[in-house]
Amino acid sequence: MDFLSAIGRAIVEPIVRYTVQPVARQVGYVIHFKRNLQKLEARVEELRAAREGKNIEVAETQRRGEGIHPDVQLWLTKVEEITAKTDQFLKDECSQENLKCLHGFRPNLTMLHRLSRNSTKLLQEVVELHERRRQLPIVSCGVLREEACIISTGDYQAFESRRPTFKEIMDELKNPNTIRIGVYGIGGVGKTTLVKEVYRQAKQDQTKLFDDVVLVLDVKKNLNPEDLQKKIVEKLDMKISQSDDETIDGRAKRLCGRIKDKNVLVILDDVWEPIDLESVGLPSVATCKILLTSRSRKALSDMGTHKDFQLHILGEEETWVLFENKAGDVVKDPAIQTVAKQVAQNCGGLPVLVVTVASTLKNRTTLPPWKDALTCLQEGSNRDDELTEKAYLGLEWSYNQLTDKQLKPLFLLCGYAVQWNDIVLDDLLYYSVGLGFFEKPYTVERARNALYSWVEKLKDFCLLVESDDDRYVTMHDLVRNAANRIASRxxxxxxxxxxxxxxxxxxxxxxxxxxxxxxxxxxxxxxxxxxxxxxxxxxxxxxxxxxxxxxxxxxxxxxxxxxxxxxxxxxxxxxxxxxxxxxxxxxxxxxxxxxxxxxxxxxx
CATH class of the missing domain: 3.80.10.10 (Ribonuclease Inhibitor)
Structure with missing residues (x-):
């Protein structure tokens, strides 16, 4: 009997394994269709929540100027793909029309089986990705990203009037007797754009004049020297000690030691008050060149610059070239061109104003908007500070052209809610959600996408511009002051x-x-x-x-x-x-x- 039982098991078990069990599994797809869909929806929401948590870690890591581990990036990409795939499946495959076929007296069992089976496969992928998050490495890999302006040259136009200044700056950087160089001029004249191009060319210089090139934008007068020091240390890929024992003096010694045996160029943009560079760790030696920009020549001389260059406003011809480039083909229309040239002329040669007004008027094919812009700019002609007043009036005119409901409050929010020119996009998101800019109950992801869309529209008007870091957008001083002037009313x-x-x-x-x-x-x-x-x-x-x-x-x-x-x-x-x-x-x-x-x- 034991022998017969063993033979029976040997015959029956394969039959069960290869016939009964698969059949039961296929039938189970049909029976448990609704439960499988519910499981899929629940686990996808859990995966979304895990992704949002990881995105918060990523944002904080990027805020510290650190790179993201490739495994974390890959996981986030796969999560994005599977959630999109699942959303599409639930939207299309499980549409109301399809679900109607699964009910009634003669349900479509073939479709029921297919949908249930596909949902189970998706569920398995979702669960595996959700579990894999436990094996992910720490988010930060400590790699600093390059400044975007190394690659991007779209903001720089080599005007003939600027070429001599640019060439002289590059020549002075090669002069062993010149250590500190200054560039000064009124706000909006193009100092930042110029030194970004210096930075880009110095980084790409085949002769390797400098071993390291560092650019710190928007230094401003109130920047804490220790904060400036940390920015330079990070950009040189040096570790910032977390020890409370490391003082600003101790860090300055490390920074000086890192610099003294190499050729280094440090560019500090928008300095409003003198900074004691030696105390920061930037020695006055021939191997450490310092390029400074400021609105005040006195601030530069107080910091001991050896050579200063003034950046002047653009001439009438160059102003028109820039204006035409930003406004597009519409200015070739004879009916518009005459007024367009008057508008350009009334921008006062300030590149920031030329670009903003021209971008706002781009593709405006009727005359009234052009005449309106001209009238607005001409109103500042009799003011004490005519050029600045023209800038404010022109920027306010561009603000008034914003027609989308959320753009005006978002623009003003950028002005008064952020104390510096670099605006953290995540901060804008938090504030916008809190203030109810999103009328519908958006998910965080959808709200972020909507906000980024609004930001892009403000960029189209040149009221916001790209930052060198994609976590931020930038608002020029003049634009921010115009925003605050509007808000103050x-x-x-x-x-x-x-x-x-x-x-x-x-x-x-x-x-x-x-x-x-x-x-x-x-x-x-x-x-x-x-x-x-x-x-x-x-x-x-x-x-x-x-x-x-x-x-x-x-x-x-x-x-x-x-x-x-x-x-x-x-x-x-x-x-x-x-x-x-x-x-x-x-x-x-x-x-x-x-x-x-x-x-x-x-x-x-």
Whole structure:
């Protein structure tokens, strides 16, 4: 009997394995169709959440100027592909029309089987990717990306009037007796564009005049010397010690040691006040060339420049060449060309204004918009500072041409919500979500895509420009000042800009203003009044403060009368503990506490 049983098992088990089990599995596809779809939808949402979490890590890593590990990038790409593939499957294959065929007295069992089987295959891929995230390496691989302007040359036009200046700068870089070189001129005249081209050519120079070339944009007058030092250290691919023992002096010695035996060019753009370069770690030696740009020649001479070059406004002919290039073929129309040349002439030879106005008028084939732009620019002719006033009027005219609903508030947000020219796109996303720019209940991914689309439209008008880092966009000083000038007319906005409002905020406005105020954006450095026990701001929707790490006394009842607050963003502040009244903000959608010192995070 045992022998017969063994023979029976030997015959039956293969039959079960190769016939009964596969049949049962195929039947299971039909029976469990609905459950398989539900599992797929649930696991895809889990995978999306994991991807968003990883994207946050990636954004923080990139914010530190570090590269992303290839395995992490590959995983994110595959997740993007499988989620898109699943979305397409659920949208097309499992459409309402197809699902109707699966119900009723004579369901389409063939289609039911196919859809269930395909959903199971997709589910397996989704689960495998979701599990693989546990084996991923750390996000950062510590590799710094090159500056974008090494590759991009689209912003630079070699005007004949600029060629001698550019050539002389390149010649002085080869002169062993010239260590520090300055370029100065009014805002918007093209200093940054010029030194970007110097940077690009120095990096690509086949003779290898320099072993290392470093470019730091938008230095500004308030940049902490230690922050500048860290930027230079990072761009030289040196490690920044996380030890609290490393002082600015210690780091300066390391930086000096790294530089002294090599030929190095350091370009510091938009310096407003003298910087003690030796204390940063940039020695005054022939092997370390420093190229500085500033609006003030005095700032350059105070830093000991050996040769200074003034960048002048463009002449009438070059202005027209640039204007024609940006406005397109429309200016060839005889009916428009005469007015177009007058518009170009009234841009005052400032490249930033020429580019912005011409880009706004691009493809405008009727005469009224051109005449409107001309009238607007001519209004500044009798002002004390005619050129600057022309710039503001021209930029405001471009702002008024924004027709999409969200573009104007987004442009103003870029002006008053960011203290420097580089605008972090993720910050814009957080603020935009908090302020309800997205009317529908968007996912984070869809909101980000919509925001990037709006940003591209502002770039089309040249109100925003590409940054050297794709995590940012840039707003020129003049454009940002124009944005703030427009915002300042709104009686519901209280906003000061760090590099423009020297006196700071000395006292809070009266209660009647605060009760109507919807937006507060302030740098709380120097002259900043203490926060009241209770801020009487019942209509406030956005509250932004940027400090200097010093402790700020915050009463537990501060937010008691801010029930409508949607966005709270405090940056670089010593907070201590979160005030109890934070728990009363029922409409709060965005809370950002960046680089803040917190002793206690609970709300008691």
């Amino acid at each position: 709104d009686p519901q906005i209280l906003a000061l800009v760090k590099d423009e409002d020297e006196g700071g905020l000395k006292e809070w406005p009266d209660r009647s203003f605060l009760e109507k105020c919807t937006t507060i954006s302030l740098p709380c450095n120097g002259n900043f009044p203490s926060l009241p026990q209770v801020m009487q701001c019942p209509a406030l929707r956005m509250f932004l403060l940027e400090g200097n790490s010093k402790p700020l006394a915050i009463a537990p009842t501060l937010f008691k009368e801010m029930k409508q607050l949607n966005v709270l963003s405090w940056i670089n502040m010593g907070i201590g503990s979160l005030p109890q009244s934070l728990g009363l903000l029922e409409n709060l959608r965005t809370l950002c506490l960046l680089y803040c010192t917190l002793d206690e995070i609970s709300i008691k």
